[in-house]
Each structure stands twice: as structure tokens, then as C-alpha cells.
Amino acid sequence: MPVNTRQIGPCFAAEVDGLDLTKPLSEDESAAIHAGMDRYAVLVFHDQPLTDQQQLAFTQSLGEIEHAIGTSLRAPDEYRLPTTFADVSNLDKDNRVYARDDRRRLFAIGNRLWHSDSSFKVVPAKYSLLHARSIPSRGGNTEFADMRAAYDALDAETKAEIEELICEHSQIFSRQQLGFFDFTDEERERFKPVRQRLVRTHPVTGRKSLYLASHAGGIVGWPVPEARAFLRDLIEHATQRQFVYAHMWRVGDLVMWDNRQTMHRARPFPAHEPRDVRRTTLVGDGPTVAQAV
Numbered sequence: 001m002p003v004n005t006r007q008i009g010p011c012f013a014a015e016v017d018g019l020d021l022t023k024p025l026s027e028d029e030s031a032a033i034h035a036g037m038d039r040y041a042v043l044v045f046h047d048q049p050l051t052d053q054q055q056l057a058f059t060q061s062l063g064e065i066e067h068a069i070g071t072s073l074r075a076p077d078e079y080r081l082p083t084t085f086a087d088v089s090n091l092d093k094d095n096r097v098y099a100r101d102d103r104r105r106l107f108a109i110g111n112r113l114w115h116s117d118s119s120f121k122v123v124p125a126k127y128s129l130l131h132a133r134s135i136p137s138r139g140g141n142t143e144f145a146d147m148r149a150a151y152d153a154l155d156a157e158t159k160a161e162i163e164e165l166i167c168e169h170s171q172i173f174s175r176q177q178l179g180f181f182d183f184t185d186e187e188r189e190r191f192k193p194v195r196q197r198l199v200r201t202h203p204v205t206g207r208k209s210l211y212l213a214s215h216a217g218g219i220v221g222w223p224v225p226e227a228r229a230f231l232r233d234l235i236e237h238a239t240q241r242q243f244v245y246a247h248m249w250r251v252g253d254l255v256m257w258d259n260r261q262t263m264h265r266a267r268p269f270p271a272h273e274p275r276d277v278r279r280t281t282l283v284g285d286g287p288t289v290a291q292a293v
């Protein structure tokens with residue numbers, strides 16, 4: 001069956017028809033998906049009733065899995081899903097909705113700030129694949145912003161200024177913006193900052209993009225307040241509505257995005273309602289900048 005892509009919203013998101021993701025992909029289908037990701041950066045697949053096994057198999061047919069170990073405040077014995085999944089639901093391991101003041105929930109509210117997945121890891125994520133198993137009665141959209149278009153829209157002076165800049169990313173920086181300072185010594189050690197280039201070049205298309213995230217809390221060689229004000233301005237620029245696609249979830253949707261070329265954020269929803277969305281992630285090709293590990 002041919003794979004069809006149809007642009008939705010701004011020019012970087014498309015719906016994909018003609019694929020049943022519960023079945024193994026042919027080589028042509030896999031190539032069509034990669035080509036679609038290079039062109040658009042966000043692909044939407046509707047009506048995909050995937051099991052965990054099927055989501056994992058689909059993801060692995062596109063590349064190498066990134067494991068989610070130690071990236072949230074769930075203790076090792078509190079995981080609801082295997083570490084081949086990033087559990088971005090609001091559910092504990094017995095599928096109960098977190099209490100409103102549960103610190104694991106409050107930490108996860110950091111996902112409502114614009115970010116790129118795993119930019120706080122030395123080797124950051126390539127694609128994320130998020131599948132909706134259950135959704136709240138209202139809210140809970142995911143918004144995406146095109147960091148290529150945002151880069152293109154900068155003036156030449158700014159492009160020259162940022163070309164070689166290196167940022168420091170940590171989940172501590174994003175959470176601090178929301179007033180979450182409640183980290184243990186072990187967590188502070190685990191969430192130590194890593195370095196990322198501010199401008200990335202796509203390995204296939206050669207297009208440049210801004211590599212931003214609310215996890216970025218500093219620029220190497222810059223005073224902190226100046227760096228944070230500068231990064232805030234860049235994020236404000238990059239998330240103007242003309243660069244944004246808002247995805248309204250349906251159960252069975254799988255949305256795949258390229259973290260190298262986009263940022264995203266979750267939108268609020270009623271705190272007492274379950275939102276079971278499961279993310280698999282492909283690891284990137286390598287660090288964006290050489291650094292001590």
C-alpha cells in the first residue's frame with residue numbers, strides 16, 4: 001500500500017495514510033517515513049490500536065531505542081512501563097492518577113514548558129513517538145514548533161552571533177522556572193548539566209535549526225542572567241503562532257516528531273483525569289558537541 005502524507009496546519013506537520021503500524025514495515029515504508037520526517041518533522045498516524053509490543057517493534061524498525069532510565073522522579077520500583085518507554089502519563093504503577101501535590105507529577109509539569117526531548121542527555125533524542133491510550137475529557141493538546149522556520153526567520157546578525165554558541169541543559173533549570181527546587185543530592189547529581197550546540201544542521205537536508213529547550217539554563221562563556229534572558233527571547237521568537245502546530249489527541253493517535261528540528265510542549269488538562277500516553281524514543285547519532293561525560 002502506498003504511504004501518503006498530507007500537510008496539516010503549518011508546513012512542518014503531516015498526516016500519514018496507508019500504514020497499519022501493528023504490522024511490520026516494508027523497507028519502502030520505512031524509507032517513506034524517514035523521508036517524511038526529513039521533510040516535515042512531525043508526522044501524525046491516526047487510528048493505530050497499538051500494544052506496547054507493537055509500538056516498540058515499530059519504533060525499533062526505524063532506529064535504535066533510547067532507554068528512559070533515571071530521567072524522572074519515579075524510583076526504580078515505581079515504574080509502570082519497561083524502560084524502553086518514557087512514561088509520560090500521570091499514572092502510578094497501579095494505574096492510579098497521581099495526587100495533585102505528588103512531586104513526581106509536579107516534576108512532570110515541566111513538560112508544559114517548550115522543550116526538545118532528552119536535550120539534557122549527552123546524546124539527545126532523535127525521534128519521539130507518542131501513542132495515546134487514554135486522553136482527558138478536555139485539554140492535554142501537544143504543541144509543536146518548527147525550529148528550522150524559526151532559525152530561517154532570524155536576522156543575519158543574530159544568526160552570526162549564535163552560530164557557535166554552546167548551551168548548558170538540565171532538567172533542574174526547566175523545573176526551577178516553575179518554582180520546583182525540591183531536589184535531593186542524588187537527583188542533583190543525576191541531573192547535572194550537559195552541553196548542546198544552539199544551532200544544529202540536519203544531516204540529510206542540511207537545514208539549520210535552533211536547538212532550544214527550557215532545559216537550557218546557560219550559555220558557555222556568558223553571564224547567567226544575560227544568557228537566560230537571551231534564551232528566553234529566542235524561545236519567544238521560535239514559538240510564535242506561525243511556527244506552531246497544535247495536536248488535539250484522539251485515542252489511537254501516534255505522533256512522531258524530530259527533536260533535532262522541533263520543540264514541543266504539553267498543555268494542561270483536569271488534574272484528576274487519567275492521561276495515558278506512552279512514548280518510545282530513538283536515540284540521536286551522537287553528542288552535538290564534544291564534552292566530558
Ligand SMILES: [Fe+2]
Pocket residue numbers: 111115116117264
Ligand atoms: Fe517531551
